[in-house]
Amino acid sequence: MENGSIPPKTEGLVSRMALNDNKAGMEGLDRDKINKIIMESSKGSKFYENEVKREQQVNQRIDKMMLQKEQITEQHLKKAQAQVARMVVELEKRRDLTRVIVHVDMDAFYAAVEMRDCPELKDKPMAVGSMSMLSTSNYHARKYGVRAAMPGFIAKKLCPNLVIVPTNFDKYRAVSSEIREIFADYDPNFMPMSLDEAYLDFTEHLEKRQSWPDSLRTHHYRASSNPKGDENNELPQETTPDVTDLSPVLFDDSPSSFLCCEDAGSAFEIFGTSVEEAVREMRFRIEQKTLLTASAGIAPNMMLAKVCSDKNKPNGQYRLPSTREAVMEFVCNLPVRKVSGIGKVSEKLLNALGISSCSHLGQKMALLSLLFSETAWHHFLQVSLGLGSAFIPRHEERKSMSTERTFKEMSAAEEQLSLCRELCEDLANDLKKEGLKGKTVTLKLKNVNFEVKTRALTLSYPVATADEIFAVAKDLLKTERDNESPQPLRLRLMGVRISAFVSSDEKQPLQKSIVGFLNPGKAELGPSHKEIPRYQNDQLSGSSKTWPLLCQRSGESEEKTTLEEPQQSFFQKARAKRLQLQAAAASSRQEDSSGISSPLFLDARNCAASDEPDNDGACGASTSTSDGIGLSCPVCFRRVETADLAVFNRHIDQCLSESSAQKPSQHLEEGDGREAKRAELSAEERSLGSTSAETASSVNGNHSKSSSLVCPICLLTQDSDDLILFNRHVDLCLNQGVLHKLQSETRSPINPPSAPNSKALGKGQLHLAQAGKGKTKRRDSPSSPSKKVKGSCITIDHFFR
DNA sequence: ATACATACC
DNA sequence: TACTGGTATGTAT
Numbered sequence: 001m002e003n004g005s006i007p008p009k010t011e012g013l014v015s016r017m018a019l020n021d022n023k024a025g026m027e028g029l030d031r032d033k034i035n036k037i038i039m040e041s042s043k044g045s046k047f048y049e050n051e052v053k054r055e056q057q058v059n060q061r062i063d064k065m066m067l068q069k070e071q072i073t074e075q076h077l078k079k080a081q082a083q084v085a086r087m088v089v090e091l092e093k094r095r096d097l098t099r100v101i102v103h104v105d106m107d108a109f110y111a112a113v114e115m116r117d118c119p120e121l122k123d124k125p126m127a128v129g130s131m132s133m134l135s136t137s138n139y140h141a142r143k144y145g146v147r148a149a150m151p152g153f154i155a156k157k158l159c160p161n162l163v164i165v166p167t168n169f170d171k172y173r174a175v176s177s178e179i180r181e182i183f184a185d186y187d188p189n190f191m192p193m194s195l196d197e198a199y200l201d202f203t204e205h206l207e208k209r210q211s212w213p214d215s216l217r218t219h220h221y222r223a224s225s226n227p228k229g230d231e232n233n234e235l236p237q238e239t240t241p242d243v244t245d246l247s248p249v250l251f252d253d254s255p256s257s258f259l260c261c262e263d264a265g266s267a268f269e270i271f272g273t274s275v276e277e278a279v280r281e282m283r284f285r286i287e288q289k290t291l292l293t294a295s296a297g298i299a300p301n302m303m304l305a306k307v308c309s310d311k312n313k314p315n316g317q318y319r320l321p322s323t324r325e326a327v328m329e330f331v332c333n334l335p336v337r338k339v340s341g342i343g344k345v346s347e348k349l350l351n352a353l354g355i356s357s358c359s360h361l362g363q364k365m366a367l368l369s370l371l372f373s374e375t376a377w378h379h380f381l382q383v384s385l386g387l388g389s390a391f392i393p394r395h396e397e398r399k400s401m402s403t404e405r406t407f408k409e410m411s412a413a414e415e416q417l418s419l420c421r422e423l424c425e426d427l428a429n430d431l432k433k434e435g436l437k438g439k440t441v442t443l444k445l446k447n448v449n450f451e452v453k454t455r456a457l458t459l460s461y462p463v464a465t466a467d468e469i470f471a472v473a474k475d476l477l478k479t480e481r482d483n484e485s486p487q488p489l490r491l492r493l494m495g496v497r498i499s500a501f502v503s504s505d506e507k508q509p510l511q512k513s514i515v516g517f518l519n520p521g522k523a524e525l526g527p528s529h530k531e532i533p534r535y536q537n538d539q540l541s542g543s544s545k546t547w548p549l550l551c552q553r554s555g556e557s558e559e560k561t562t563l564e565e566p567q568q569s570f571f572q573k574a575r576a577k578r579l580q581l582q583a584a585a586a587s588s589r590q591e592d593s594s595g596i597s598s599p600l601f602l603d604a605r606n607c608a609a610s611d612e613p614d615n616d617g618a619c620g621a622s623t624s625t626s627d628g629i630g631l632s633c634p635v636c637f638r639r640v641e642t643a644d645l646a647v648f649n650r651h652i653d654q655c656l657s658e659s660s661a662q663k664p665s666q667h668l669e670e671g672d673g674r675e676a677k678r679a680e681l682s683a684e685e686r687s688l689g690s691t692s693a694e695t696a697s698s699v700n701g702n703h704s705k706s707s708s709l710v711c712p713i714c715l716l717t718q719d720s721d722d723l724i725l726f727n728r729h730v731d732l733c734l735n736q737g738v739l740h741k742l743q744s745e746t747r748s749p750i751n752p753p754s755a756p757n758s759k760a761l762g763k764g765q766l767h768l769a770q771a772g773k774g775k776t777k778r779r780d781s782p783s784s785p786s787k788k789v790k791g792s793c794i795t796i797d798h799f800f801r
Numbered sequence: 802a803t804a805c806a807t808a809c810c
Numbered sequence: 811t812a813c814t815g816g817t818a819t820g821t822a823t
Contacts, residue, residue, distance in 0.1 A: 047813050057806090133814045135810090148810080151813040194810045343808045375820070396818095404815060440802085450813085456803055495815085 014055050016344055017042060019145050022337050023310075034145035034158060041154045050450035058345055062352045065371055069353070072370055080366040087381060096300065096390040097322040100202040100275055102186075103297045103305035104282070106179065107314035109196035111138040112292045113175055114165045126163040127155060132406075135167055139314065172196075175290055182285050186278065191392045199302055201392050202275060209278060214270050219281060221267040222288045279317050300327065303388025306340050327386035332359040339383050358384050397503065401436065402444075403427050404495025409448050411488040413481060420477055421470050423496045428466035431498065437462035438498035441472040445480060446493035455480060462502045469498060 019034050042048040106112065110128040115121045115138060125141035127134040131152040141147075144159035152164050176195040183190040187200040209217070261268055271281035279296050286294045297308025298319035304327065311318035320330050335357055337347045347356075353368075355361055361368070362384035369377045382388065403426045410416055420443075431437070441463070442456040455476040463469055473496050481489055 042813080045813080051813095054806090129814085130812085132812050135814085149814085153812050197810075341808070345807060373821070398817080399819095400817065402816060406814065408811090442803090452805080454804060458802065493814090497816090 014039075014048070014051050015348065016055050016058075017048065017051050020147065020149075020344075023147065029143060029145055031145075037157050038145075038154060041157050046449050058348060062349060065349065066352065068371055069367070072367070076370060077366050080369045084365045084369055084381065087378075088385065091382065091385055091387055095324065095385075095387060097324065097327075098203070099300055099390040100206055100322070101299055101302050101305040101390065101392065102200045102202050102279055102282075103299075103302070103309040104179075104183070104198050104200065104286075104294050105296070105309045105313070106196035106286075107293045107295055108136055108138050109175075109292070110136045110167060110172055111141075111165075113172055114168070116291050117171070118165075121163060121165070124163050125159050125161055126165060127152065128165050128167050130164065130166060131156075134164070137162075175292065178290055179286050179292075179294070182282060182289065186282055187392075189392065189394075191395060199305065199392050202278060202298070206273075206275060206278060209273050212273070217271045217273070217277075217281065218268055219271065219285055219288070221269075222291075223266075276317070276319055279319075283315075283317065301386075301388035301390045302392065303340065303383065304330070304386060307334065307338050310338065331384065331386040332357070334358045336361060336383070341379065342383075358386075397501070398434070398436075399501070400497055400499035401427065401430055401434075401438075402442075402495055402497030403430065404444055404493060406446075406493045408492070410491050413488075416477060416481075416489065416491060416494065417474060419494055420473050420496070421466070423494060424470040424473055425466040427496050427498060428464060428469055431464045436498075436501050437464040438501045439463070440498065440500040441469055441476070442497040442499065443473050443476040443480075444493070444495035444497065445477075445489065445491055448490045448492050450492070452493075453480070458500060462500075463498075469496065 017038060019031055019038060021029075021031065042051075111126060114126065114128055121138075123140070125138065125144060125146065127137035127141050127146055129135045129152055134146070134148060134150050134152050134155055136148045137146045137150075137155070141155070141159055141162055144155075144162070146155040146159050146162060152162075155162050155164075172195050176192075179196075180190075180192060180198070183192075183198050183200055186202055186205045190198050190200040192198045261270070269284065271277045271284070275298055279298055283294050283296060286292065293315035295309050295313040295315060296317040297305040297311065298317065299305040299308050300320070300322045304320055307330075308318040308320050320326060336342050336350055336355065339358070342350070350356070350361070353364060353371075355364055355368075361380050365377070365381055365384065368380050371377075372380070403423055405419070405423065407419075410419070439460070439462045440456055440458040442454055445453045445455075447453075457472050457476060459472070463472070
């Protein structure tokens with residue numbers, strides 16, 4: 001029985017605290033007794049009180065919903081039903097049963113790893129985690145109601161003999177990468193959901209597999225047992241216990257793949273060509289390689305595969321046939337709670353409407369469409385039809401990064417501040433690893449009553465360093481303290497998150513495009529209007545959306561010129577001037593204002609300086625070599641016949657001082673399009689092997705390959721002709737600019753960065769130099785040129801000044 | 802854009 | 811004694 005006795009809640013019992021027996025291994029245990037212990041252990045605690053509060057909020061939500069329901073007439077329902085019916089037709093039309101999606105899930109992963117590495121634990125109830133919180137428990141412990149997300153001290157009450165092993169993430173990560181190697185053999189584009197879980201699209205593997213000889217479907221058992229020596233195994237790292245000892249990890253009687261053949265002492269098994277055989281083979285290989293078992297679900301879409309993988313857990317698999325009938329029947333009796341995305345609260349809301357299984361879901365769709373948001377009821381509808389994604393989506397770029405910490409009560413401002421700084425430093429380190437910068441900083445606070453608050457601030461420029469983040473976070477913290485005073489903030493958790501990343505597409509071409517200003521022949525025009533390969537197209541649309549500087553705030557208030565932000569002022573002024581010229585040019589030959597002719601006109605004009613009629617890049621090639629000395633002003637787009645940056649800068653300054661800050665907003669998109677093209681061109685340039693080093697050297701009128709490179713920033717001749725080294729040097733110079741900028745920054749109390757991290761800069765530059773060659777093959781970024789140079793946008797001012 | 806809630810592992 | 815940490819997304823304002 002589910003706790004789905006509908007309106008009369010388990011009276012007095014806070015349902016959100018009750019045992020969650022949704023997961024496998026929880027059948028047939030004494031729920032009442034377990035719940036009683038859980039309640040007794042929790043009652044009166046701050047945590048419990050907070051849970052009660054939240055429970056009440058949910059109940060209010062339910063009350064509100066029921067009131068709404070009262071208002072609904074037959075008329076409403078009829079109309080809604082018609083809408084639902086239309087929707088169903090649409091969805092049915094698109095139902096795709098042709099794919100074979102597999103969801104794999106390691107059994108009690110962390111616990112299984114620990115048991116494998118410490119045989120002592122094998123027949124004991126154990127869990128991984130701490131007295132405060134458990135990550136997972138073995139099946140032994142689950143019999144007592146001990147499960148993931150339960151605090152250890154409560155688990156101990158349920159099962160006094162429980163052994164709690166601290167987590168060892170490095171080990172789990174290592175095992176995880178072992179199993180992922182196997183996943184990749186069946187679907188190189190598999191989607192990992194966590195260390196122990198993944199979705200795979202088996203469709204293509206199965207096609208190939210049909211024509212595979214036995215040899216490719218033959219897999220051996222782990223190298224035969226060492227005669228007797230598995231006793232004193234310490235096994236700190238991956239080791240090789242006994243074959244005969246296989247699979248005792250979960251159940252001594254668990255039927256592993258049966259031994260099929262024996263060949264010169266080496267046992268092996270030949271797997272068939274069916275899906276089930278393929279999946280069984282994959283699980284077999286996982287087990288042989290890691291001594292850990294996995295369960296799998298096979299279905300025509302991800303939603304169903306996920307449910308299926310739970311069906312025969314542990315160490316089992318379940319295939320749902322790819323027919324509409326099978327799917328509908330399967331879904332019919334499926335409790336809504338089993339569906340990924342429907343959690344405690346949704347379940348409770350649905351229960352209140354008499355819905356506990358997916359068949360109910362279908363029956364009440366009209367009602368649901370009136371009571372829930374569009375996204376919610378669409379989801380419900382799809383679930384009720386057994387629909388889900390038949391394709392595994394490309395892994396998306398990360399959207400946020402955060403770090404948080406729980407601690408014993410902390411009230412002193414001093415302490416909180418230094419913790420905050422620490423978090424910012426940790427976060428900055430993590431950001432550095434991925435070369436990310438974000439514009440939104442969020443502070444998360446949880447007080448001793450478990451009340452959570454978040455406070456966010458979005459900057460107009462992306463940040464990444466600890467100092468920059470801390471400057472924001474500490475203000476948010478201070479504001480909260482002030483709001484609470486004279487009461488102190490009694491915290492139990494603090495966290496810092498950063499989001500609104502500038503995408504990697506936007507960061508990388510930036511430097512290139514700056515260089516492009518200096519050497520327009522090379523960078524000003526790209527393959528342009530020609531057909532663009534898809535991956536480039538993606539980049540293009542990506543960058544035109546939120547180009548940090550050049551296109552910036554396409555959707556925001558353009559009036560807010562934010563002159564305080566030094567990173568923007570230059571380009572904003574430049575753009576203003578350009579747009580002014582553009583407008584003048586446009587009106588001089590009638591009137592224009594729409595379409596792409598303006599930017600084209602400007603480009604053409606710019607290009608015409610080199611007497612090159614061809615817009616498609618040939619232009620660049622000829623200019624760069626013919627009239628070596630001379631720079632193009634990004635403001636007036638005229639050529640300045642000098643190689644002296646000081647002279648050039650003076651010219652730009654003059655142009656800027658002549659420019660007014662007004663700009664007609666409908667021209668902005670044209671400007672943006674222009675920059676986007678520049679970005680694309682930079683990519684092209686990269687692929688041609690032209691690096692900033694080459695362009696930089698031409699800035700100094702030094703074209704000879706044999707002579708040394710001269711840094712355009714510090715103007716010092718470099719020792720090496722190695723472009724990578726040179727790039728690194730230029731970047732360092734550029735980033736010196738960032739540092740100075742930050743130090744002289746007056747508007748916000750951002751602390752000066754302590755020291756430039758040359759390692760990070762080097763890394764960024766390396767990416768820049770390599771971007772044109774092999775892109776990394778990771779599925780996370782199949783089409784984006786990896787992570788980029790940080791700080792590049794801040795360097796612009798310096799570069800010209 | 803911000804805050805909060807829900808969900809997943 | 812003791813109820814996580816990281817990410818995404820939906821909902822409301």
